[in-house]
Amino acid sequence: MKFTIIGLGNFGRVLAEELTALGHEVVGVDVEMAKVDAVKDKVTMAYRMDASDLMSLRRLPLTESDVVVVAIGENFGDSIKVVAMLKQMNIAHIYARAIDSIHAGVLQAFAIDRVLNPEELSARMLVHSLDSGIGLETFVVDAEHYVEKFQVPESLVGRRANELRLFEEFSLQLLCVCRGNSSINLLGMRVSNETVVENQDLNFELTTEDKLVCFGKYKDFKRFWKSV
Numbered sequence: 001m002k003f004t005i006i007g008l009g010n011f012g013r014v015l016a017e018e019l020t021a022l023g024h025e026v027v028g029v030d031v032e033m034a035k036v037d038a039v040k041d042k043v044t045m046a047y048r049m050d051a052s053d054l055m056s057l058r059r060l061p062l063t064e065s066d067v068v069v070v071a072i073g074e075n076f077g078d079s080i081k082v083v084a085m086l087k088q089m090n091i092a093h094i095y096a097r098a099i100d101s102i103h104a105g106v107l108q109a110f111a112i113d114r115v116l117n118p119e120e121l122s123a124r125m126l127v128h129s130l131d132s133g134i135g136l137e138t139f140v141v142d143a144e145h146y147v148e149k150f151q152v153p154e155s156l157v158g159r160r161a162n163e164l165r166l167f168e169e170f171s172l173q174l175l176c177v178c179r180g181n182s183s184i185n186l187l188g189m190r191v192s193n194e195t196v197v198e199n200q201d202l203n204f205e206l207t208t209e210d211k212l213v214c215f216g217k218y219k220d221f222k223r224f225w226k227s228v
Contacts, residue, residue, distance in 0.1 A: 003027070004065040006051045006082055008035040011097060011118050012071030017042050027061060052078040054085055062091055067113075070096040076103055083110050144217050149178065152210045153228035161202035170224045172216035177202065180209035 001024050005016045008030035016028045016039055026043040030036050033048045040046040049056045051072075062068055068091050072079040076099070083096050087110055094112040098104035099119065107115045121140055136150035156164065166172040178194040194211065197204065214221070 001066040004068045005071055007071035052081045067093045073097045073099045147215050149211050149213045152206045155228050157208055171220045172214045175213045178211040
C-alpha cells in the first residue's frame with residue numbers, strides 16, 4: 001500500500017518508519033528540515049514542505065496514496081486546515097491525529113475515516129496495566145472492550161488451558177496462549193521470543209513461560225485478576 005504521512009513528530013515518524021519496515025511505500029512530509037532529515041533514509045520519499053499551503057499540498061502524490069495520515073498534533077490550526085484542504089481535493093481515505101476532545105470533535109465533523117488519539121490510547125493502556133498490578137499488553141477495541149495479553153497467574157500454572165472456564169466464570173474469551181522461549185542472537189546474547197501454541201483444543205498444561213490472550217470487558221478482567 002501507499003501512504004502519505006503529513007507531520008513527522010514522534011507519532012508520525014514512528015508510523016512512517018514502521019509502515020516502511022512492513023514493505024509499504026511511504027511519503028513523509030514536515031515543515032521542519034530536521035524532522036525530514038531524520039526519516040529521509042528510512043522511507044520512500046521525504047519532503048520539507050508547509051502542507052498548510054494549498055499550492056504546496058497539491059504537489060504531493062496524494063491521489064496515488066491509499067491513505068493520507070495527518071499526524072500534525074501540536075498545531076491545531078494547521079491540522080484542521082490540512083484536513084479541510086484534503087477533503088476539498090476529494091482525497092478518498094484520511095486519518096488524522098487529535099490531541100484532545102475538542103480537536104477530535106472538529107475532525108469528526110469532516111467525516112474522515114478515522115480520528116487517532118495515540119496519547120489517550122497509550123494512557124489507557126498504562127492505567128490498566130498499573131491498575132491490574134501485573135504486566136500486560138492491551139489493545140483497546142472500544143470504550144468497554146479490550147484484548148489483553150498477560151502472564152499466566154501462578155495459581156493457574158499446571159492447569160490445562162481448556163479447563164480454565166474463563167468465559168463461564170468471568171465472561172472472558174480465551175483467544176490463544178503464547179509460549180515463551182529463548183534463543184541466542186548474533187551478539188551472543190540470550191533473547192526471549194513468544195509464539196502462539198498451535199493447539200486448537202487447548203489440551204495442554206500451562207507453564208510459567210505462558211501468556212494468555214483474552215477478549216472481554218475491563219470490568220470482567222478486574223474480576224478475574226481479583227480472583228487469582
